[in-house]
Amino acid sequence: MSLTSELVSLIRNKPVGQSDLEAAALFVLDTLACALGGLDTGPARMLRAVAPPETGDVARRAFYLGGLSHILEMDDLHRDSVTHPGCVVIPAAWAITDDRNLGGVAFLKAVLAGYEACCRVGMSVGKAHYRVWHNTSTCGPFGSAMAVADLIGLSHERAVWALGNAGTQSSGLWQFLESGSMSKHLHTARGAESGVLAALLAAEGFTGAPDILEGAKGFYAGLCPDPLPDAITADPDRPWELTKTSIKPWPCCRHTHPTIDAAIELHGRLGRAEIVSVTVGAYQAALDVCDRPAPQDPYSAKFSLQHCVAIALADGRVDQTSFDATARARMAPERRKVTVLRSLAVDGAYPRSWGTDVRVETANGRVLEAARKEAKGDPENPVTASELSAKARMLLAGSGMPSAEADRLVAVVLDLPGDRPVRSLGLFPAAPHGEPPLRARSA
Structure with missing residues (x-):
């Protein structure tokens, strides 16, 4: 039996409890708030121009919502796999569920299945993969394909074909960071769309390689110098991976969050003490992606440990304004005081623990230190349902959504475990669905 076949069996044999559905609804709320909160940005307008969500093409609709979900850099993060599963899995599941007028329970079960596939593949790729490849983009299609396969009722064999065709579409390189390009939004957009296409093709009898992961010319051979294939099926009875996923409180790369905290x-x-020097002890993956002492644009600043620690020390908070031109100019002298280096202890605990050590020396000779094994929003230090609802309302208000409309969205999403129809969300309807759309206006 191939690894993808074992993965499909594992997922379909896992029991789903009411608490799992309620947890999934919280992640749906977080993802949709991140997406709708980014509607008025430049990348969102560009995505709409190419893939208008009102079209009846479900793959294009998944593409649009997938790209939109990652713009604000506030979507979820699964540490062990180093993936953002929500922005790939949930758009794909929503596009199919909305198109076929399915209920909330089927939708949430598909979300759980999609997270499981994305995260388990992500945990199997090994550390070296992440140095060049963006795990969300390469592993995400497995998750979106698995979610859609469950929603459209694919047989075991055809679900395996879907994962095979998802895996052959895996892509997504980190090179965009060097110029601060927008490609990361394309990564999540294509990750969602690829899974939809893979599953719909499988439904038509379009075959996919069953050994796409472990084959001699497959995923591991091409993209993973140090794969961990056993991670695909390890400990099958543990809780759903969705329940081990982190929620972001700050709008920047998750690798910076322990340091911000x-x-x-x-x-x-x-x-009022003047800072003389700051030393950040990090794990190697954080340095590979976020060692950026002089960011020249907002996106690069969101991937700069130096900028994030400097502004958190100065302001005691981090929000969207922390990365604009004014903030970058204000923090330029403070960033020059920051040294980032690899901590053996912190690196040894990664990816199970995304930690940091921060040491500050002041002009009056004081030395202050703080360490984190996890950050706010991690399963060990979770945001509450009320905190998550507050985050959602904040993001929605930032895009101009009236508070009554935001309250309605929150209430509808949290009611999905009761099998409320997903169309009642009213997101970008391709045709009239009976309720006014939440944000179908031009972005």
């Missing part, structure tokens, strides 16, 4: 603590202890 520690720096905000130190801000409260610094008082």
